[in-house]
Amino acid sequence: MKSRKDKILQTLLRKPKITINELAEAVDINPISVRHHLTNLQMEGLIEAEEVRHGVGRPRLVYSLTEEGMERFPTKYLRLTTRLLAQMKESMPGPLVTKLFNQVAEDLASEYTSQIQGLSMEERLEFVKELLAQEGFTVEWEKKGSEYQIHEISCPYYQIGIAHPEVCTVDQTLISKMLALPANKVRCILDGGTHCTYVVQPVAVKI
Incomplete structure (x- = not known):
């Protein structure tokens, strides 16, 4: 059975830039627990947060996987592909x-x-x-x-x-x-x- 941490990471893989409430709904746990897991994942360097303005009012935080977080999945080709493309463009x-x-x-x-x-x-x-x-x-x-x-x-x-x-x-x-x-x-x-x-x-x- 997948841990809640793994469920959060897989959700962010499929849906980058989503809020705590959206994550909570996707993985079926309460927002407080999601916030706790996100804090730990940020400390591990697997996810990052950014502020996004959505109309009038305070900006909201959305979360995405970092490059290190992406590499937790079968995407070890990421760095190589990026370097090859950079070389090709040069x-x-x-x-x-x-x-x-x-x-x-x-x-x-x-x-x-x-x-x-x-x-x-x-x-x-x-x-x-x-x-x-x-x-x-x-x-x-x-x-x-x-x-x-x-x-x-x-x-x-x-x-x-x-x-x-x-x-x-x-x-x-x-x-x-x-x-x-x-x-x-x-x-x-x-x-x-x-x-x-x-x-x-x-x-x-x-x-």
């Missing part, structure tokens, strides 16, 4: 680096081209949701008016993206290719949002 022009990330997404999308042919928009969205889940994302989508919003609740690239935001082009390009429509990013966790959101606007058919 050796190559910026546009070429972005092009490489785009090509990674395009190659992945091409593997599934035959499986999405003939699917409706919402069927494609479900397909994208499952595909991104296989890549380590937690994704939800919703329809608002004539557009679709795709929310990435958690992102496996988050820690890498802090130093190398170009990596975000991978999922954006993948979504665009799978839906055959531009996916416009309107919210990003790297800019302080709680998650990333893409908006897709289907082309209206003129009669």
Whole structure:
């Protein structure tokens, strides 16, 4: 059975930048106990807190895993990947680096081209949701008016993206290719949002 400490760490892995009350609800223990565990985890260097303003009033504290906390999970590649990307960016022009990330997404999308042919928009969205889940994302989508919003609740690239935001082009390009429509990013966790959101606007058919 997982300890409460492990449950808190796993919750922060899936949902970075959440409050004590949100953590308490997610792991099903009272906020006072959560605060106690968070204090210990901060002392161990596994999590960090930051103040975030949310409208009028006092800022609130949100919590995330540190790099050391991330490495408690099967992500030992994090430091190596970050260093490799830094070296690549020093050796190559910026546009070429972005092009490489785009090509990674395009190659992945091409593997599934035959499986999405003939699917409706919402069927494609479900397909994208499952595909991104296989890549380590937690994704939800919703329809608002004539557009679709795709929310990435958690992102496996988050820690890498802090130093190398170009990596975000991978999922954006993948979504665009799978839906055959531009996916416009309107919210990003790297800019302080709680998650990333893409908006897709289907082309209206003129009669």
